[in-house]
Amino acid sequence: MQNQLEAIVIRTRPYGENNKIVTLFTKEAGKITCMARGAKKPASRLAAITQPFTHGVFSIYKGRGMGTLQAGDQLESLRYIREDIMATAYASYVTELVDRLTEQDEPQPAIYDMLYQALHAIADGYDPEAITLFVEWKMLRIAGLTPTLHECANCGATEGEFAFSFQELGFLCHRCFHLDRYIIRLSPALVKLIRTFYFVPIERVGGLTLKKESKTLLKQIVRTIYEEQAGIRLKSRSFLEQLERTPEFFPEPKKDIPEGE
Numbered sequence: 051m052q053n054q055l056e057a058i059v060i061r062t063r064p065y066g067e068n069n070k071i072v073t074l075f076t077k078e079a080g081k082i083t084c085m086a087r088g089a090k091k092p093a094s095r096l097a098a099i100t101q102p103f104t105h106g107v108f109s110i111y112k113g114r115g116m117g118t119l120q121a122g123d124q125l126e127s128l129r130y131i132r133e134d135i136m137a138t139a140y141a142s143y144v145t146e147l148v149d150r151l152t153e154q155d156e157p158q159p160a161i162y163d164m165l166y167q168a169l170h171a172i173a174d175g176y177d178p179e180a181i182t183l184f185v186e187w188k189m190l191r192i193a194g195l196t197p198t199l200h201e202c203a204n205c206g207a208t209e210g211e212f213a214f215s216f217q218e219l220g221f222l223c224h225r226c227f228h229l230d231r232y233i234i235r236l237s238p239a240l241v242k243l244i245r246t247f248y249f250v251p252i253e254r255v256g257g258l259t260l261k262k263e264s265k266t267l268l269k270q271i272v273r274t275i276y277e278e279q280a281g282i283r284l285k286s287r288s289f290l291e292q293l294e295r296t297p298e299f300f301p302e303p304k305k306d307i308p309e310g311e
């Protein structure tokens with residue numbers, strides 16, 4: 051059976067001397083893995099289309115077992131992602147997270163849309179760190195982690211001061227702070243930001259410019275949730291953290307839009 055599928059390449063690994071095993075996140079069919087014969091040879095017509103982060107339409111022959119990639123047409127070039135080391139690092143983190151949290155052959159159009167928007171936003175020069183935060187907070191649900199963020203996780207209050215509690219997996223209001231000794235107190239702006247990351251679709255937020263300290267704190271919270279509650283630590287994280295500690299790799303974001311707090 052031959053299938054034409056719109057997809058994004060989220061992972062590739064070499065197989066034998068000339069082949070690649072390519073993981074695609076497709077719009078209609080979710081995550082699928084296929085064999086791209088000869089794709090490691092630079093002259094192959096599959097060489098360009100099987101680069102990470104390629105967005106295209108792929109022809110896949112599906113018999114028994116793993117499908118075979120037969121041809122592909124690139125829809126848009128997300129070249130900037132591969133040319134900029136920070137963009138590459140964040141895009142790798144995003145695609146690895148999607149890969150880790152999804153199963154094969156399970157249609158998940160909402161995740162496809164999010165991945166598509168995230169990679170395009172990174173390719174368009176929006177702050178890749180902020181875009182990655184969006185993806186991390188949104189993918190919590192996919193990992194089966196549903197923090198209580200619209201109200202206090204203990205008493206249900208929606209008014210007051212809030213803090214994040216790992217123990218309660220969500221917000222606690224000031225009346226309930228005593229329940230957890232290790233709460234992280236949050237300013238109203240940070241409470242609003244966390245809700246935005248978790249609830250608001252990426253395309254409706256556009257280019258939010260965030261303070262470095264806000265990003266660092268929100269990243270620490272979400273990565274701790276993944277690690278402690280789901281045991282997930284991504285391989286691409288070490289590379290990213292190494293880059294983040296190296297200021298010369300920190301270019302100013304190309305687009306500057308006023309802080310949306």
Ligand SMILES: [Zn+2]
Nearest residue numbers: 202205223226
């Ligand atoms: Zn409360």
